[in-house]
Amino acid sequence: MALLEALSGAPGGGTEGVQVTFARPMPVSPSYFSRQPEFNDSFVLVQDLARRFGRLPTLPPGQAERVAWKTKEQYRLAIGEAVKARDYAACIGLVKRLHQIHPDLMPEEVKQGIRPFKRDINIYLNTPKLMPVDRFGRSHGVGKRKSSIARAWLVEGMGEVLINGKTLNDAFGRVHDRESALWGLKSMDRIDKYNVWALVEGGGTTGQAEALAMAIAKALVVHEPALKTPLRKAGCITRDPRTVERKKPGHVKARKMPAWVKR
Amino acid sequence: MASTNCWRCLARPSQRLLLAPASMTAASSNPTSAAFSTSTQLAARSTSGDTGMSRHIRTGKRLILGKKKRQGDKHKTPGPGERKAFRKRIQLSNDNALVVPGLAELTAQNVVDPGAVGQVVGIPVDVVDQLRTCEAFKSTQNWGLFRSPHMLIRKETVDMAQQLTDAVAKKETLRMVVTGDRGSGKSILGLQALATGFLNKWVVINIPEAQELTTAATEYSTVHNSDMFSQPVYIVKLMQAIHKANGPILSQCRVELDHMQLPISVTRNMSLAALINATKEPEFAWPVFQAFWKELLRPGRPPIMFALDGLAHIMRVSDYRSPAFELIHSHDLGLVRMFAEALGGKTPFPNGAAVLAVCSRGNAPILPSMDKALEQAAAIQAGAKAEEVPLRDAFYRKYDERVFEALRGVRVLDVRGVTKHEARSLMEYWAASGVLRLRVDEKNVSDRWTLAGGGVLAEMERVSLYDIRATV
Incomplete structure (x- = not known):
């Protein structure tokens, strides 16, 4: 396409008086014959923009809108060129610097210039839906672990726990499971401040206990948002992604092979 | 196992049959009962030491090659009923526990x-x-x-x-x-x-x-x-x-x-x-x-x-x-x-x-x-009034x-479970007896109370007394 434009544009671009012996097709991009023309163009443009607008006032660090930048691999996939890591790092550094320019003064060229480096979907714009404490004072949280799903409702109270309508000792025979179910409350010293009413299904006891830990921690965060970081450190917020590995054909289990038999 | 022919008696087994019945042991004539039995003593001797009669008399002089044979377990196995008696025993005092003074x-x-x-x-x-x-x-x-x-x-x-x-x-x-x-x-x-x-x-x-x-x-x-x-x-x-x-x-x-x-x-x-x-x-x-x-x-x-x-x-x-x-x-x-x-x-x-x-x-x-x-x-x-009393299941025959x-x-x-107040005094008693090495404060009491499913006493004991982890 660029080549066709160059063909049609080349005679028009010349002055009237000049005798053109023949029209030679010229690529639009000077880096057409390099192996990574699109990246080179962008890089040159970014460098140019950085030179021109580098002195515009910037926002204090951390205040610019969070943008999900493409990683090197994502950029390579998007434009289909083998971009060198060093070049991409240099380029993305400049892009991030340009992004710091104060949004009121941000020229349109810069916006266009850094666009190819943004991911299509800005994950930082995804905000979780807020689950407020309802009019009965309950907060709700959902947690999963292995194949268990737990839903927990927390109200302020004295530390009473009902899980599927059963007391904690009926629901979990092992003391370890009881502790891990209430780990969010226990590690935050909140056991005697809330009552828990929870439903769990699926999986075994360990999975249910740890699903409950997550559900209770999330419900606790609704009551006290400041506890989110300590709860994350206590390991209650992040979903543990490990599940049962699937069985494969030719294997006895996921990895186990049948015993070797001589013929 | 002891050999069938007697080592004390020099007669061969074939000859032994020819001997007069009077010279045989008295037990053989009356096999159903004996005045006394040494089987337990013998069994004890055979398990306790290697000087038993059942082994060969020249054992000490035999050349033993290879590894030494492992002796059986030296400890005494509990007698009949001893294990059950130990399991069912009721111990009402323990001198290792501390005295708790001042209780009514x-x-x-x-x-x-x-x-x-x-x-x-x-x-x-x-x-x-x-x-x-x-x-x-x-x-x-x-x-x-x-x-x-x-x-x-x-x-x-x-x-x-x-x-x-x-x-x-x-x-x-x-x-x-x-x-x-x-x-x-x-x-x-x-x-x-x-x-x-x-x-x-x-x-x-x-x-x-x-x-x-x-x-x-x-x-x-x-x-x-x-x-x-x-x-x-x-x-x-x-x-x-x-x-x-x-x-x-x-x-x-x-x-x-x-x-x-x-x-x-x-x-x-x-x-x-x-x-x-x-x-x-x-x-x-x-x-x-x-x-x-x-x-x-x-x-x-x-x-x-x-x-x-x-x-x-x-x-x-x-x-x-x-x-x-x-x-x-x-x-x-x-x-x-x-x-x-x-x-x-x-x-x-x-x-x-x-x-x-x-x-x-x-x-x-x-x-x-x-x-x-x-x-x-x-x-x-x-x-409840008479009509509110739960009825029997009409489809259950038995x-x-x-x-x-x-x-x-x-x-x-x-x-049901005990209240937190009761749980606290119980834990204080445990702590005073030296079995619970934990500061008994409101936080610990309510932790244990909740983990015990709302103060269920056996669970309280399990959670507090049988906690194998070191507590501060």
Whole structure:
């Protein structure tokens, strides 16, 4: 396409008086014959923009809108060129610097210039839906672990726990499971401040206990948002992604092979 | 294994057969019995040392190549019944535990005092002896962790003791069933009721394990001219326990009736203690016990406390069989029927009585009849109208009418977890005894209380005392 434009544009671009012996097709991009023309163009443009607008006032660090930048691999996939890591790092550094320019003064060229480096979907714009404490004072949280799903409702109270309508000792025979179910409350010293009413299904006891830990921690965060970081450190917020590995054909289990038999 | 031919006797086996029978061992002529046996000594010698006769005499001179043979385990294996005795032993004191000073003793007053709720009290020594005699202590309870037996007075204790003493004071009969979750302290509540009985000088009869009566573990025999069966050996044991635990009270009462039919001679000036101690013969046990029971039910006798642990076991068809090889219902066993009639309100107690049945949750058959009967009793107790009382399942055929009879109109005491206040004083006692190495503050107490499912006592012990992790 660029080549066709160059063909049609080349005679028009010349002055009237000049005798053109023949029209030679010229690529639009000077880096057409390099192996990574699109990246080179962008890089040159970014460098140019950085030179021109580098002195515009910037926002204090951390205040610019969070943008999900493409990683090197994502950029390579998007434009289909083998971009060198060093070049991409240099380029993305400049892009991030340009992004710091104060949004009121941000020229349109810069916006266009850094666009190819943004991911299509800005994950930082995804905000979780807020689950407020309802009019009965309950907060709700959902947690999963292995194949268990737990839903927990927390109200302020004295530390009473009902899980599927059963007391904690009926629901979990092992003391370890009881502790891990209430780990969010226990590690935050909140056991005697809330009552828990929870439903769990699926999986075994360990999975249910740890699903409950997550559900209770999330419900606790609704009551006290400041506890989110300590709860994350206590390991209650992040979903543990490990599940049962699937069985494969030719294997006895996921990895186990049948015993070797001589013929 | 010893060789077949005798090494002392130089005769070859073939020649040995030709020898005169007189020279053979005496045992061979009379193989069925021996005056004494050395087999145990020999067995002991063969296990204990290598100087046994069974090995070859020239063992020491034999060339042994290769590795030395491993000797068997040197330790002594427990004898028959020793393991069970160890498992079932009841240890009521522990010298390693610290003395907890400043605790009150259980009295007839503070067991009914609502102000004493949440106190840990010691059991008086003589009551401990009486309770031990009637087997109120169980091997599953942790008495052995502490210096001397103490117990927590909880709200249910005071409530129950109040009901017991009120009924007895009015010469009424309190028929009560203690139910509750597993490990919530039902048996301890039963023990507290027995202690109340002993402190108030009632005649206390306790059947510590109803299971022993109905699982065909003790001997039984038919009773002449009746459809009942008696369990003579158990009754002898029970009578001994009653005599030992209630001796002073029973010795103040005289026999008032003529017991002509009794195989032993009973005179009017005998005391009841003498009556119950009169026989150790299993054949006479049941008539004597019946006579004792009749005497106890006469007006002017001390009040009776009749308690049983493991109610569900006597509410089913027992494992015994009649001469026609049909299974016997538990209520056809004499002692069980006596208790069932007392619990069902059929026996009149003119001096006031407390009939207490404690359920167990860990070891109990599933009985829809009993569950339904207790459900109905609880509903009636809660003041439900006649139409609100839960109905029986119309599609269940196997309801046992005798169970409903035996549980008609009983009071139901549902035991749950303790309150945080009670849990705290219990944990303070544990800490003072040195078994709980933890600061007892509000945070720790409520942690344990919650982990124990809302103060379920056995779980509290499990969570606090059997915590293997180091605590700060």
